[in-house]
Amino acid sequence: MGGKQDESGGHQEVDSESGHAHGDSSTTHDGSEVNAFVQNDNSSINIFLKDKAGNPIDELEVNHERKLHLIIVDEQLQKYYHVHPERTGEGEFTIENNLPDGFYKAFIDIKPKNFTYKVEPVPFIVGNPSDATHGHELNPDTNFSKTVDEESVTLKVSSFKAGEPVTLSFDLDQTNLTSYLGAMGHVVILDEYGKEFLHVHPSNDNEPIFETTFDKPGIYKIWAEFKQNGTVRAFPFVIEIKK
Ligand SMILES: [Cu+2]
Known part of the structure; x- marks a missing residue:
């Protein structure tokens, strides 16, 4: 689940069963040896990095002055946040959740020392957004x-x-x-x-x-x-x- 729902290009009806279940979301990319989970509540966004066996992944290379860069966008790609959650334990990071209600995707930018990893979107939901905010359409700029x-x-x-x-x-x-x-x-x-x-x-x-x-x-x-x-x-x- 997670991160795969837009592949077909039929992105008006994003699947509601798997893609946006409350609770855990994670990446499932075939080539990646890292599972990145996002859990959120009203006060915080928490990230968990695990290997395929479920053990925490804690050895991350510092990349551009940080071990973990978190990019968050809303589903319409209108909102954009680049933040740096704080490490709270082995393979665990947290940051305050100031996001308005909505459908979001997290991109966890890390360089694990001993695991291959590809950044994949991890969908998550904040609050109770209206379903009307699903779907997206980007129009190319005419003015750069x-x-x-x-x-x-x-x-x-x-x-x-x-x-x-x-x-x-x-x-x-x-x-x-x-x-x-x-x-x-x-x-x-x-x-x-x-x-x-x-x-x-x-x-x-x-x-x-x-x-x-x-x-x-x-x-x-x-x-x-x-x-x-x-x-x-x-x-x-x-x-x-x-x-
Ligand atoms: Cu960053």
């Missing part, structure tokens, strides 16, 4: 300039073709740009079904230029995070990658 808190960022994409290297460069005021988690910026990319997760870092230390490859054609949401004047902001973009 975004403004958040009066800071503007313009995205330039070198190519919209699948299967070849793509450079994402960002025009922004760099006078107050500082390193955030060990990089001049972070880019998180999800496909339109909120399934394929990419976390990309700049190709050099000085410029907000990112290189990636989109394996498949489709619509992708990009969040570019920059720290300016001490504040981290995520600038959202939607692009369409063609054959």
Whole structure:
């Protein structure tokens, strides 16, 4: 269960039996040796990392200054959170739950020392959201300039073709740009079904230029995070990658 419900592309009627059962959710990717569980209540979001035998996985490499990065998006890919839960025990992490009621997906970005791992969406529900908020539809941006808190960022994409290297460069005021988690910026990319997760870092230390490859054609949401004047902001973009 979990993370598989959008595969068909028939994402209007998300299966209500398996995909959104209250309680535990976990990833079940074939190539991954890690099961990541998300449990939440009104006050906290808890993450449990286990191997296939159910033993906690606690040895994580520090990656960009943290052992665990948690990206949370809502099902419509409108809300975006990048947070760092605190370790509370072997393979256990927790963070305060400030999310409004809704259907969410967690992406647990870790590098376990002795296990192969692929980031997969772990669906979870907060509160009692209305079913009307199920389903999602992303429309590609026609304007690649975004403004958040009066800071503007313009995205330039070198190519919209699948299967070849793509450079994402960002025009922004760099006078107050500082390193955030060990990089001049972070880019998180999800496909339109909120399934394929990419976390990309700049190709050099000085410029907000990112290189990636989109394996498949489709619509992708990009969040570019920059720290300016001490504040981290995520600038959202939607692009369409063609054959
Ligand atoms: Cu992080």
